[in-house]
Amino acid sequence: MQPAKRNEIKVQFDLVTKEFDLAKKKSDKVKALFHLNREEIPTFWALKGISFKVYSGEAIGLIGINGSGKSTLSNVLSGIIPETTGEMTVNGETSIIAIGAGLKGNLTGIENIRFKALMNGLNEQEIEENMNSIIEFADLGDFIYQPVKNYSSGMKSRLGFAIAVHQDPDILIIDEALSVGDETFYQKCVNKIFEFKKQGKTIFFVSHSLGQIETLCDKVVWMHYGDMRLFGPTNEVLAEYRQFIQWFKQLSEEKKSEYQRQEKEKQKNFSLQKMLEQRVEIEQRDQIQEVMNKKKSSDKLDVISKIILFVLIVIYCFGLLNILNPHFVHHILRTVHHILRMFL
Ligand SMILES: Nc1ncnc2c1ncn2[C@@H]1O[C@H](COP(=O)(O)OP(=O)(O)OP(=O)(O)O)[C@@H](O)[C@H]1O
Numbered sequence: 198m199q200p201a202k203r204n205e206i207k208v209q210f211d212l213v214t215k216e217f218d219l220a221k222k223k224s225d226k227v228k229a230l231f232h233l234n235r236e237e238i239p240t241f242w243a244l245k246g247i248s249f250k251v252y253s254g255e256a257i258g259l260i261g262i263n264g265s266g267k268s269t270l271s272n273v274l275s276g277i278i279p280e281t282t283g284e285m286t287v288n289g290e291t292s293i294i295a296i297g298a299g300l301k302g303n304l305t306g307i308e309n310i311r312f313k314a315l316m317n318g319l320n321e322q323e324i325e326e327n328m329n330s331i332i333e334f335a336d337l338g339d340f341i342y343q344p345v346k347n348y349s350s351g352m353k354s355r356l357g358f359a360i361a362v363h364q365d366p367d368i369l370i371i372d373e374a375l376s377v378g379d380e381t382f383y384q385k386c387v388n389k390i391f392e393f394k395k396q397g398k399t400i401f402f403v404s405h406s407l408g409q410i411e412t413l414c415d416k417v418v419w420m421h422y423g424d425m426r427l428f429g430p431t432n433e434v435l436a437e438y439r440q441f442i443q444w445f446k447q448l449s450e451e452k453k454s455e456y457q458r459q460e461k462e463k464q465k466n467f468s469l470q471k472m473l474e475q476r477v478e479i480e481q482r483d484q485i486q487e488v489m490n491k492k493k494s495s496d497k498l499d500v501i502s503k504i505i506l507f508v509l510i511v512i513y514c515f516g517l518l519n520i521l522n523p524h525f526v527h528h529i530l531r532t533v534h535h536i537l538r539m540f541l
Pocket residue numbers: 217218219241243261262263264265266267268269270420
């Protein structure tokens with residue numbers, strides 16, 4: 198497989214949103230489909246217009262407090278759930294590892310490996326070629342013959358990680374899957390992640406462990422109640438995030454709940470139209486600013502041309518004076534010459 202070109206855009210989100218409905222019963226959803234509900238079903242915006250660009254070979258951390266939208270973003274990115282609006286460009290195959298996600302509980306480890314491989318279009322020979330390597334990576338011993346429903350979360354994570362990295366994806370999304378493994382397995386995964394990065398693959402890494410984010414990620418997306426609060430180099434974003442966590446922790450329980458309630462309320466009342474209007478306003482403001490900047494630089498040019506014009510006028514006057522009264526000009530030039538000699 199050809200390594201991806203550096204600086205190639207791998208993932209681009211433009212104002213991506215995700216709206217969940219909060220219908221209490223399935224029948225309400227069906228009624229809503231046929232507009233039979235008198236009352237509208239309340240909805241909740243888990244993503245409120247997310248925009249970013251990620252390049253090949255970058256490892257991106259996704260951080261944020263519980264319920265901020267990290268898993269929703271990962272699931273939209275991997276295609277598990279569709280976005281509601283916005284534009285999403287994903288250049289390459291994605292593979293997501295979330296604890297137990299995509300694993301069939303009633304199937305054994307080996308059957309799960311085979312099932313996933315078949316889903317990915319591998320033939321029997323290709324499956325056999327990969328099988329030993331996946332089993333070795335997962336390192337589950339005889340548990341590989343047991344149904345996955347008997348696995349601990351760490352074991353599920355091992356199997357999920359082993360299958361996902363053997364799919365050789367262009368974009369690997371790891372949702373909290375490393376937080377449940379032991380140290381040896383974690384180190385094995387870290388090595389694999391660095392190997393992937395070297396090959397120009399892109400990694401999204403969801404974690405509450407800021408230490409892991411610091412070790413693995415070049416940049417970080419800080420999600421906050423459906424908004425992307427910050428996106429940038431790891432150290433910068435983590436510094437801001439740590440400050441926020443410190444501020445949040447010192448709040449009383451009552452104030453914390455109030456803050457969370459208000460933020461969730463904003464997610465319920467979010468208006469896509471308002472967000473788009475604001476966006477247009479910002480774009481217009483940026484355009485005006487750009488025009489003003491251009492005007493300023495053209496003003497600067499005006500000053501330069503004024504100086505040139507002034508110098509030309511002085512030279513012209515001297516020329517004229519030289520014709521009318523050469524002695525006077527000669528006298529002036531000698532005086533200037535004397536003054537200059539005094540200073541130089
Ligand atoms: N299917 C769904 N229907 C309704 N709301 C949902 C659904 N899935 C997620 N949500 C809501 O969307 C918000 C974001 O959830 P998400 O799981 O993405 O957060 P998170 O940042 O991954 O949280 P955590 O750190 O706890 O895993 C939460 O408020 C959650 O309740």
